[in-house]
Amino acid sequence: MKINLEYWRQAGPKAEGHFETHTIQNVADDASFLEMLDQLNEELFAEGKEPVAFDSDCREGICGQCGLVINGDPHGPLVTTTCQLHMRTFKDGDTITIEPWRSTAFPVLRDLVVDRTALDRIVQAGGYISVNTGAAPDAHAVPVRKEHADKSFEAAACIGCGACVAACPNGSAMLFTSAKVVHLGILPQGQPERKERVVNMLSQHDAEGFGGCTNTGACASACPKQVPLEFISMLNRDLIRAL
Numbered sequence: 609m610k611i612n613l614e615y616w617r618q619a620g621p622k623a624e625g626h627f628e629t630h631t632i633q634n635v636a637d638d639a640s641f642l643e644m645l646d647q648l649n650e651e652l653f654a655e656g657k658e659p660v661a662f663d664s665d666c667r668e669g670i671c672g673q674c675g676l677v678i679n680g681d682p683h684g685p686l687v688t689t690t691c692q693l694h695m696r697t698f699k700d701g702d703t704i705t706i707e708p709w710r711s712t713a714f715p716v717l718r719d720l721v722v723d724r725t726a727l728d729r730i731v732q733a734g735g736y737i738s739v740n741t742g743a744a745p746d747a748h749a750v751p752v753r754k755e756h757a758d759k760s761f762e763a764a765a766c767i768g769c770g771a772c773v774a775a776c777p778n779g780s781a782m783l784f785t786s787a788k789v790v791h792l793g794i795l796p797q798g799q800p801e802r803k804e805r806v807v808n809m810l811s812q813h814d815a816e817g818f819g820g821c822t823n824t825g826a827c828a829s830a831c832p833k834q835v836p837l838e839f840i841s842m843l844n845r846d847l848i849r850a851l
């Protein structure tokens with residue numbers, strides 16, 4: 609396939625950004641989106657140009673490093689991570705626009721790479737859970753209801769990619785924060801610090817410059833791990849109980 613690319617260039621957080629263009633003539637259908645970007649960089653390098661900076665790590669949809677806005681959609685037109693998007697999704701001759709996550713709380717470090725450490729600081733603000741350390745407990749020592757275990761697992765599926773923030777018109781990280789609050793708050797082990805955890809994580813969320821939630825639902829639609837909007841309601845209920 610021939611693919612026309614328009615990609616964001618920015619030398620640093622304070623620099624002004626702009627789009628550059630490049631056409632790749634022979635993109636394989638089964639190439640992943642990141643492999644196509646590797647190909648772009650090989651061609652730029654061969655022309656003596658600076659490669660485009662972008663983030664990736666696992667390339668298997670589990671680490672959350674690879675977020676890009678592709679044709680206006682976080683992670684592109686499918687509900688998946690950028691690394692799991694394949695070029696067969698596009699047609700020969702297509703023009704693809706590639707931008708970094710756009711959010712005040714995610715400053716652009718270079719080209720397509722943003723600083724997402726604000727999400728780490730929200731998790732950090734949640735603190736630890738109080739559990740006895742020592743020998744491994746028996747598997748059934750703390751009974752957990754099946755539906756609670758399933759919900760906790762659903763919340764723990766969040767990979768911290770930040771697509772929910774990029775999709776939200778308010779730049780809110782409430783879906784991410786709710787996933788982190790719910791996955792501990794619904795388990796017996798998460799009860800001792802449940803109230804202070806939700807208050808501290810939300811305070812950090814606001815301090816980082818993320819916007820408020822107005823229930824547009826754009827976050828859940830963009831989430832590659834299908835974290836449900838319902839978790840934001842669960843977070844809000846926890847917050848009301850904590851105040």
Ligand code: SF4
Nearest residue numbers: 766767769770772831
């Ligand atoms: S809630 Fe979904 S979109 Fe948001 S950080 Fe987690 S996995 Fe990514």
Ligand code: FES
Nearest residue numbers: 667671672674691
């Ligand atoms: S590179 Fe790890 S989720 Fe995409």
